[in-house]
Amino acid sequence: MTTDQNDDSRKQGVELGPLADDLEDEEYPLELGALLERYGDREVGLGDDTSTLRTVLGPQDEATYDSADDVRQSIVGMVGDEAIGRKNYTDRGGNTEAEEGDEESM
Numbered sequence: 001m002t003t004d005q006n007d008d009s010r011k012q013g014v015e016l017g018p019l020a021d022d023l024e025d026e027e028y029p030l031e032l033g034a035l036l037e038r039y040g041d042r043e044v045g046l047g048d049d050t051s052t053l054r055t056v057l058g059p060q061d062e063a064t065y066d067s068a069d070d071v072r073q074s075i076v077g078m079v080g081d082e083a084i085g086r087k088n089y090t091d092r093g094g095n096t097e098a099e100e101g102d103e104e105s106m
Contacts, residue, residue, distance in 0.1 A: 014076050015045030019053070023068035032063040035071065046079050 016023070019042045026038075040054035056078050057063070065071045 013047050014072070014079060016072070016075075017043070017045065019044070020068070020072075023071050026068065028066050028068075028070075030065045030071075032057060032060055032065075035065065044075060044079075051079075 019039060022039065022042075036054050036057065040052060040058075042053050043050045044053055044056055046056075053075070056075055059078070060074070063074065065074065
């Protein structure tokens, strides 16, 4: 998998895996009902957990997506903190903003 494919399949803690490619190949605009009919049983990675696309997007009453990016953004918006994993964790070294603020106030 190339870096571009990895970026497309994983956004803000949400791992779409092969679904990302399928969404790219889809014809848009696409109604929520058609999206869920085709891909509703597909697994979406949410941090340390998984859920189906139907579970994530099903609570929306109606939606029309104009692109694969619209679908991804909707998924990210619907899962919220579920996809984060450990909050305030970074593997990039240094302190998080929350930690920095705590040290400065002392």
